[in-house]
Amino acid sequence: MSKTILITGASSGLGAEMARQFAAKGHDLALAARRLDNLEALKAEILAAHPDRRVEVRALDVTDHDQVFEVFRGFAEDFGTIDRFVVNAGLGKGAPLGTGRFYANRQTSETNFIGALAQTEAAAEILREQGHGHFVMVSSVSAMRGLPGNVTAYAATKAGVAHLAEGLRADLLGTPIKVTVLYPGFIESEMTSRNPGNKMLIVSTEDGVRAMVSAIEKEKASAAVPQWPWEPLGFALKHLPLTLARRLM
Structure with missing residues (x-):
């Protein structure tokens, strides 16, 4: 069944590839970045x-909070x-805490x-008004x-947004509105090119996003993607x- 999907951070990397793969599956797109x-x-x-698809685009800086509401409402x-x-929109810059680069960690946060x-x-307002839909947090x-x-500040923000989405899910239990939290591993993108992590574990953008799209389409509550090796890892x-865990990343 065709859906209308709004994706932020869609100008490159995971967001752009999600747009390509969702369009190939027959969905219409609202793309912002x-x-x-x-x-x-x-x-x-x-x-x-895919000439039969509908694609609308709007400029969006997610740190301009008024613009976020305007763009989401405009697409609706x-x-x-x-x-x-x-x-999906996000930033990967950062520095070890206490090394004089608070500005980088603040910007990421x-x-x-x-x-x-x-x-x-903004999304929850629209979903509540509609009474149905699917919210996905990357x-x-x-x-x-x-x-x-x-990655200290980055990891903290990603834990924060996961809990944010889980809180939304708790609010919406028993309604037709579903919430998914995705936990991507190392997938090739602009972000991993700057912060590569363990290079042996990086998968291609296409393969990584294929796993993301599959989990989204199944409306899973949460998923580490790709499932192998990131679910056990x-x-x-x-x-x-902690002495061992820190070596994995």
Whole structure:
């Protein structure tokens, strides 16, 4: 069944590939990101491959909270309904705590958590008005444990957004509105090119996003993706002694 799917952070990486794969499955798209030129190019690419699809794009900086509400509401007015919201926009910069780069950790925190909060509020308002739909939060396997070095603040924000989405799910239990939290492992993207982690565990953008899309389409409550190796690694990361867990990332 065709759905209308809103994806933030859709100008590159995981967001852009999700748009391609959802379009190939017959869904219409509302795409938002800071880089409008990239979105326009992606729209043209998708429509060339799937001319029967509808694709609308809007510029969005998720740290402009008023704009978040305007863009989400604008897309809802464009399409009449939004069946699925995918909160994907995020930032991966950071530094070890106490090393003089508070600005980097603050920017990541403001984008990844407060920006996600604004998106969640805007999406939840629309979902509650509609009385149906699907909300998807893209977290990270790094949310499983406090981590050292450049990813400390990033991991904390991803734990925060996972709990935010789970709280929304608790509010909406028993309603036709579903909530999914995704915990992607190392999937090739602009973010992993800057912070590669364990290079042996990185999968291609296409394969990683295919696992994400599959979990989303099944409306799973939560999923580590790709399932192998990230489901067992996520469990290990959460439960191993910290001296061992920190080596996994």
